[in-house]
Each structure stands twice: as C-alpha cells, then as structure tokens.
Amino acid sequence: xAHDANQDETISKAQKELKRSQILLFVFQVVLVxxxxxxxxxxxxxxxxxxxxxxxxxxxxxxxxxMFVGFGYLMTFLKLYGLGAVGFTMMITAIGLQxxxxxxxxxxxxxxxxGWHPVQVTVYSLMGCLFGISAVLISxxxxxxxxxxxxxxxxxxxxxxxHAIDRRILMSHFMELSDLGGTYVDHMFGAxxxxxxxxxxxPPKGEPIIGSIPDIFSLIGTVFLWIYWPSFVAGEAEIGSxxxxxxxxxxxxxxxxxxxxxxxxxxLFGRAQFYRFRPVDIQNATLAGGVAIGSTANLMVxxxxxxxxxxxxxxxxxxxxxxxxxxxxKKGLHDTCGxxxxxxxxxxxxxxxxxxxxxxxxxxxxxxxxxHRQWMLNLLSIPVCIIFAWMTGLVTGAALKKxxxxxxxxxxxxxxxxxxxxxxxxxxxxxxxxxPSSSFANTAPLDSEELNKGNIAVDFV
Numbered sequence: 404x405a406h407d408a409n410q411d412e413t414i415s416k417a418q419k420e421l422k423r424s425q426i427l428l429f430v431f432q433v434v435l436v437x438x439x440x441x442x443x444x445x446x447x448x449x450x451x452x453x454x455x456x457x458x459x460x461x462x463x464x465x466x467x468x469x470m471f472v473g474f475g476y477l478m479t480f481l482k483l484y485g486l487g488a489v490g491f492t493m494m495i496t497a498i499g500l501q502x503x504x505x506x507x508x509x510x511x512x513x514x515x516x517x518g519w520h521p522v523q524v525t526v527y528s529l530m531g532c533l534f535g536i537s538a539v540l541i542s543x544x545x546x547x548x549x550x551x552x553x554x555x556x557x558x559x560x561x562x563x564x565x566h567a568i569d570r571r572i573l574m575s576h577f578m579e580l581s582d583l584g585g586t587y588v589d590h591m592f593g594a595x596x597x598x599x600x601x602x603x604x605x606p607p608k609g610e611p612i613i614g615s616i617p618d619i620f621s622l623i624g625t626v627f628l629w630i631y632w633p634s635f636v637a638g639e640a641e642i643g644s645x646x647x648x649x650x651x652x653x654x655x656x657x658x659x660x661x662x663x664x665x666x667x668x669x670x671l672f673g674r675a676q677f678y679r680f681r682p683v684d685i686q687n688a689t690l691a692g693g694v695a696i697g698s699t700a701n702l703m704v705x706x707x708x709x710x711x712x713x714x715x716x717x718x719x720x721x722x723x724x725x726x727x728x729x730x731x732x733k734k735g736l737h738d739t740c741g742x743x744x745x746x747x748x749x750x751x752x753x754x755x756x757x758x759x760x761x762x763x764x765x766x767x768x769x770x771x772x773x774x775h776r777q778w779m780l781n782l783l784s785i786p787v788c789i790i791f792a793w794m795t796g797l798v799t800g801a802a803l804k805k806x807x808x809x810x811x812x813x814x815x816x817x818x819x820x821x822x823x824x825x826x827x828x829x830x831x832x833x834x835x836x837x838x839p840s841s842s843f844a845n846t847a848p849l850d851s852e853e854l855n856k857g858n859i860a861v862d863f864v
Contacts, residue, residue, distance in 0.1 A: 416808040417819050424552040431560070435501045442505070444521030452527030454642025459526040465634025466533045468627060470496045474540040476624030477686065478740055482614035483827070484548050486817040491552070492540060495559050499536035502560060504528060506567045507535065514571045530638055537635070538566045538589045542597030542796075544740030548815035549607050554803045558600065561802075565795045566592060572791065573784050580784045581761065581777060583650060584636035584697020586753035587784055592792045594747035598738060599796025604804055606737045609814040618682045625686045629658055632693040636700045646701040653700040653709035654693055660713025661692030661720070668721035681724075687745045688720035694746055695753035698781070699760050712756050716749040723748050739815075751785070758782045 452459050475492035479485045508522040522528075539562050543555070550558065570588045573580040582588055633654040640647035669684035692713030699712065723744030731738060761778035812819050818827060 417812055420551045420553050420808060420812075421820065424556055427553065427556050431498070431502075431556075435505075438505050438522075439501075439524075442522050443524050445524055452525055453640065453644075456526055458642045459530065462634050462638040463526050463530045463533070465631040466530055466638055467496075469631045469635055470533055470536055470540065473624050473628035473631065474537075474544075476620050477628060478544060478547050478621070479624065480611075480613060480617050480621040480682075480686065481548055481739075481815050482612045482617045483816050483818075484611075485617060485620065486821045486823070488547060490821070491543070491547075491555060495539050495543065495555070496533075496536050498556075498559055499539060499563055500529060500532050503532040503535040503563045503567065506564050507531060507570070510567045510571045514575060527639075534585055534589055534635075534638075535563055535566050535570075537585065538593030538596070539563060541590060541593030541742055541746050542600065544742040544745075545594075545597035545601045545738045546604070547739045548611060549601075549604060549737075549739065550803070551806075551808060551812070552820055554806050557806065558799060558803060561799055562593075562596060565596070565791075565799075569788065569791050573788060578784055578787070579777070579780055581702075581757065581781060582698045582784075583640060583646070583701045584654070584693075586694065586697035586750050586757070587788050590694045590697065590746040591750035591754065591785075591788050594742045594750060595789050595792035596796040596799070597742055598736065598747065599793045600800035600803065601738060602736050603797055603800025604807070606732070606735055607814045608811065611739060611815045618686070621686045622682065625689060628690055628693070629662070632658060632690070636693070636697050640701055649702070649704075650700040652706075653704060654696050656706055656709040657692035657696035657700075657713035657716070658690065659692070660710040661695075661717030662689040664714045664717030665689045665691070665721055668718055672721060672725040683724050683741070684721050687741060688717050688724060691716035691720035691745060691749040691752075694749040695756065698753045698757035702757075702760050703764050704756075704760055708756075708760070712753065715756075716752045719748045719752055720744050754781065754785050 471493060475489040478488035478492070481488060504524065505522055508528075512519055539559050542558070542562060546555075546558075566588070569592050572578060573582070573588055580587060633651040636654045637647045637650035640650055665684050665688035666680060668688070669680045670678045672684075673679050673681055695712050695716035696709055699708070704712070724741055727748075728738060728741050728744060731743065758778050758781045761781050817823055
C-alpha cells in the first residue's frame with residue numbers, strides 16, 4: 404500500500420509539471436503572437452543580410468539541421484531518454500526561433516542608442532536565432548534527463564536573454580571581440596552556463612542507462628554536426644567573400660584533424676580495454692575542432708594553423724572524457740553529455756588561438772581600428788565570458804532548484820513525460836541490458852586485473 408501511495412504521488416507530481424509546461428507554452432506563444440503583430444517588420448527583408456535570400460536560406464538550412472538532427476541525435480545515447488533528447492531539442496529550437504528574435508533585437512537597439520525601430524524578420528535574423536539556440540542546446544547537454552519540462556522551458560527563456568546580453572557585452576564598442584564562429588559567445592557561454600546550473604542542481608539520484616543502438620543513433624548526430632559545421636561557422640560572413648571561403652576551408656580542416664586525433668587518442672586511452680575505440684570519444688571529441696576553430700576560421704591561420712587547432716582540441720577533448728569528467732563527477736559536478744569536454748575546454752583552446760593569431764597578424768581589414776590591441780581584447784573576453792556565464796548559471800540553477808519537484812521522479816526516463824510504446828517497459832525491466840554509466844555514455848576504462856578475473860566476458864569477432 405505504501406508503494407502504491409508513493410507511485411500515485413509520483414504520477415501526480417509528473418502531471419502537475421506537465422500541466423505547468425502546457426500553460427507556459429500556451430501563454431508564451433500568445434505573447435509572441437502579440438510581439439509579431441506589434442513590433443515585427445517584413446517591409447525590407449532583402450537588404451538585411453550579407454547575401455541573397457537563397458544564399459541565406461542555404462546557410463540557414465545547414466545550421467538548422469545541426470540543431471534539430473545534429474544536437475538532437477547526439478544526445479540519444481541515453482537508452483531510455485531518446486524521445487526527450489530529440490523532442491525537447493525540437494521544442495527548444497522552436498522557442499528560440501521566435502523568442503531570440505526579439506531579445507537580440509532589443510539589446511542590440513539598447514546598446515546602439517540610435518532609437519527604437521521595428522524588429523526586422525529576415526532569413527539572416529532567423530539564422531542569428533539559431534546561434535543563440537545553440538548555446539541553450541549546449542547547456543541542455545549537461546542537464547539532459549535531470550530537468551523537468553517546466554524547468555527546461557524556464558531555463559531556455561532565461562538563457563536566451565542572458566546569451567543576448569553576453570553577446571552585446573563581448574561585441575560592444577569597448578570589447579569588439581572577433582568571434583565569427585561563436586567559440587566564445589555560443590560554445591564557451593553555453594558550456595559554463597550549463598555547468599553552473601548542473602553544479603547548483605547537484606548529482607542526480609539515478610544513473611544514465613546506455614545501449615548499443617542509442618550509441619549508433621548518437622553517432623548519426625555526430626555525422627550531421629560534422630557535415631554542417633562549416634555553415635555554422637561561416638553563416639554570418641559576407642557571401643562569397645574571402646573570409647567566408649577561409650572559414651569554410653579552415654573549419655573542414657580543423658574537424659578532420661580533431662577526428663583523426665580523437666581516434667588515436669581514444670585507442671591510446673583505451674589501453675586497459677584492449678585499445679578499443681570508445682564511442683563517447685568518437686561521438687564528441689571528433690567535433691572539438693569545429694568548436695575551437697570558430698574564432699579564427701575567417702582569419703589568416705593557414706591550413707597548418709587550422710590543423711594544429713583541430714589536433715589540440717581533439718586531444719584536450721579526449722583527455723576530458725577519459726579523465727576530467729570522472730574527476731568532476733567525484734567532486735559533485737554531474738555533466739550528463741560531457742559538454743565541458745566538447746564545448747568548454749575546446750572553446751578555451753580556440754580562444755587562446757585567437758589571441759595568438761591577433762597578436763601575429765594585426766589585420767586592419769578584419770579587426771578595424773582595434774587591430775593593434777585585438778589580441779588583448781580577445782584575451783580579456785575569456786574571463787569576462789566565463790565569469791558572466793558561471794555567475795548567471797549559478798543564479799539560474801538556484802532558481803531551478805526551487806522548482807524541483809519533491810517527489811522522486813525517474814531521471815533519464817522518457818516515461819515520466821512522454822506516452823511511450825509498449826516495448827519501453829520491456830526494455831526498462833531487463834536488468835542485464837540496463838547498465839548504468841558513471842560518465843556520459845561509457846564506463847570508465849576497466850582495470851586490466853579486473854579483466855583477468857574472468858568476471859567480464861570479452862568477445863572479439
């Protein structure tokens with residue numbers, strides 16, 4: 404009877420959370436309808452971007468696929484949270500495509516001091532929304548499976564506002580940060596904001612459950628992110644310009660270098676498991692080059708420079724997944740998707756590279772009047788971005804913690820929030836298939852002595 408009472412309380416709490424989410428989504432959309440009717444403008448859409456509508460839409464599609472398919476499927480490594488990974492990614496992206504349009508325009512007009520004007524709705528302004536959305540999806544990676552839908556909605560709305568503020572600070576006339584591909588404003592901010600929220604919420608009560616098929620689906624997300632990453636980095640550059648051409652080429656080279664690096668590093672760090680590749684490294688560290696190259700992709704870094712940035716990011720990311728992530732978990736910082744390793748540390752590599760490039764190449768054409776001190780501005784932007792992200796993340800996390808339901812809702816399980824198919828319960832009740840993971844999507848490397856005890860079967864085909 405006590406068990407039934409606890410179960411009824413859990414169901415009641417889940418229903419309450421879903422009803423709150425339903426109401427918030429409805430009210431939010433009504434507010435956006437009013438904003439679009441009152442302050443949006445379609446009168447001159449052709450001239451508000453670096454190229455034609457068709458060229459802009461082609462770039463938009465690339466970045467949009469990264470959000471919906473890339474980020475969504477990258478986070479399907481959780482065996483019993485696939486609907487949450489893809490579905491909530493879709494929800495966050497749809498919210499950001501409307502909300503960030505007004506938020507970004509508000510702070511841009513506030514900073515300019517040139518008076519207020521209607522919000523321009525163009526394919527380029529919508530693509531700008533996707534860049535803001537990427538920061539939220541990065542933060543979501545650290546928290547996936549641990550937030551209720553209502554908490555996730557609140558975090559999304561708040562973080563998009565904070566991202567717009569952070570962007571205005573770093574891109575202000577005082578800072579003038581050079582960051583075409585979002586190494587600072589998207590990856591660094593999103594990572595350390597999400598980590599701060601995760602730290603406030605504390606370790607989860609349950610453990611993520613992994614599986615072979617979810618790992619394959621996650622790798623699909625990796626491939627889509629890999630293919631379309633150049634659109635993300637070069638999307639805001641002038642169409643057909645030398646800067647856009649360099650950004651595309653350097654991004655491809657950096658991704659290639661981090662991919663090769665991730666494979667050999669994964670095998671090296673997996674020596675206790677017979678040098679086999681770990682899916683977690685290949686799903687994530689392979690993309691670290693794209694994170695790191697963003698702030699220098701359009702600059703004169705040369706193919707050699709792009710490859711070195713990719714190699715450095717790949718090594719650091721692989722080290723993070725194998726050693727830093729377990730260490731942080733022991734200290735109470737639970738990072739479900741390992742965003743510190745894919746976005747946090749590689750963004751620092753990219754930021755340092757941007758400082759070096761700016762110091763070696765004082766390019767007036769790219770940096771403008773700040774070409775003599777751009778390296779110093781880029782260097783100063785690192786602590787400014789991290790401190791702003793961490794402090795606002797701590798405050799947001801504290802607020803979300805107060806919204807945490809008192810009942811023990813199952814973490815990392817779709818069934819709390821989704822109507823699942825019949826085979827879900829079957830999968831959930833097979834103990835030997837539901838193996839908890841202490842870090843991201845793989846267990847830590849096994850000790851060779853443990854392997855030799857005969858307790859663990861190892862098959863080589």
